[in-house]
Amino acid sequence: MTSRHATRARYEHLYMHVPFCARRCSYCDFSIAVRREVPWQQYARSIARECEIRQVGDHAGTLRTVYLGGGTPSRLGPEGVRATMEALRTHVRWREDAEITLEANPEDVTAPAVRQWRAAGINRLSIGVQSFDDLVLSWMHRVHDAAVARRAVEAARAGGIGSVSLDLIFATPDRLARNWRADLQQLLALEPEHVSLYGLTVEPHTPLGRWHERGQEQEATEERYEQEFRTAHEELERAGYEHYEVSNFARTGHRAQHNSAYWSGVPYLGLGPSAHGYDGAVRRWNIDAFTAWERTVSQLDDPVGGEERLTDENRIAEAVYLGLRTIDGLSISVAEQRHVATWVEAGWVEVRTDRGGARLVCAPEGWMRLDALAADLTAFRSAS
Missing domain, CATH: 3.20.20.70 (Aldolase class I)
Incomplete structure (x- = not known):
């Protein structure tokens, strides 16, 4: 095994x-x-x-x-x-x-x-x-x-x-x-x-x-x-x-x-054919096809189909994308607030401030541009 x-x-x-x-x-x-x-x-x-x-x-x-x-x-x-x-x-x-x-x-x-x-x-x-x-x-x-x-x-x-x-x-x-x-x-x-x-x-x-x-x-x-x-x-x-x-x-x-x-972004287990999992450092995914997955586990072998260790760049990109997906938003710096000022003016996002600092939250119009906004902010954050 x-x-x-x-x-x-x-x-x-x-x-x-x-x-x-x-x-x-x-x-x-x-x-x-x-x-x-x-x-x-x-x-x-x-x-x-x-x-x-x-x-x-x-x-x-x-x-x-x-x-x-x-x-x-x-x-x-x-x-x-x-x-x-x-x-x-x-x-x-x-x-x-x-x-x-x-x-x-x-x-x-x-x-x-x-x-x-x-x-x-x-x-x-x-x-x-x-x-x-x-x-x-x-x-x-x-x-x-x-x-x-x-x-x-x-x-x-x-x-x-x-x-x-x-x-x-x-x-x-x-x-x-x-x-x-x-x-x-x-x-x-x-x-x-x-x-x-x-x-x-x-x-x-x-x-x-x-x-x-x-x-x-x-x-x-x-x-x-x-x-x-x-x-x-x-x-x-x-x-x-x-x-x-x-x-x-x-x-x-x-x-x-x-x-x-x-x-x-918390760890989770994935079981079954094609299931993905994440342990906080590495993403893994199982063999796709049911017959191949079943055959592999019947032989008492791990049915892993592949895995990927997250780089610093991956982590930045995922933090931005996942943060912008929800109304809980993404914590942003003062420099980032200046960077997204045109988005705020366009009605795509809001910057909300409380005792925890500033958070960037997408409006529905922003969610319809989620991929583009996340890519732009990721590039800015990575270069900072």
């Missing part, structure tokens, strides 16, 4: 990648495994083996968050989620009030499934609704329709899930004639505790990428992208949600603790 990577941190956050999907969505470039029959027993055993190989129990503290992402973790089914959580529990422990999130597709969220997920420890669901327009859902290659999405939220509530997050995708092609405001209104009618919004992007090697290459699909214009982002910000804030991160909104007390840990 060998591990090629020495752990350097005590972890309080754990991400588990579950790759299984019923089909590939038109826009998806994630590491997934499309399976008619999901090998959940094999997956749970392999997670246990990876924990043994990497001696996870020796390095994990009492976890504050566990996140089952994918892929579609709900495809494991009730028994698969239970078996996976039991496999994990033999190696790590988590706090009584830990946030335990399961990503789910609406068609998998049924009353019996929710009961068993709750019994396994799941207390938060992130449901991939993506749209309430059935034409758009079909174009996305989603399995569910809007009615199924609404029933999923009802089942989660009835089953005792105290925190429900819903995902929507905006900036779909013009030809679909989607009513974005209507989608937002239908989402708000379900009163989720948390909302994640993602702008559609064209990625190579996806169905959408191929459609785009052949001229069959056109991306939404930059103007419409910005308009829909701004509309979402206004509608959700009016409804009482805090726009606390570029893509995320929450009711009071319902910020995603797990994702917030990423944005704070």
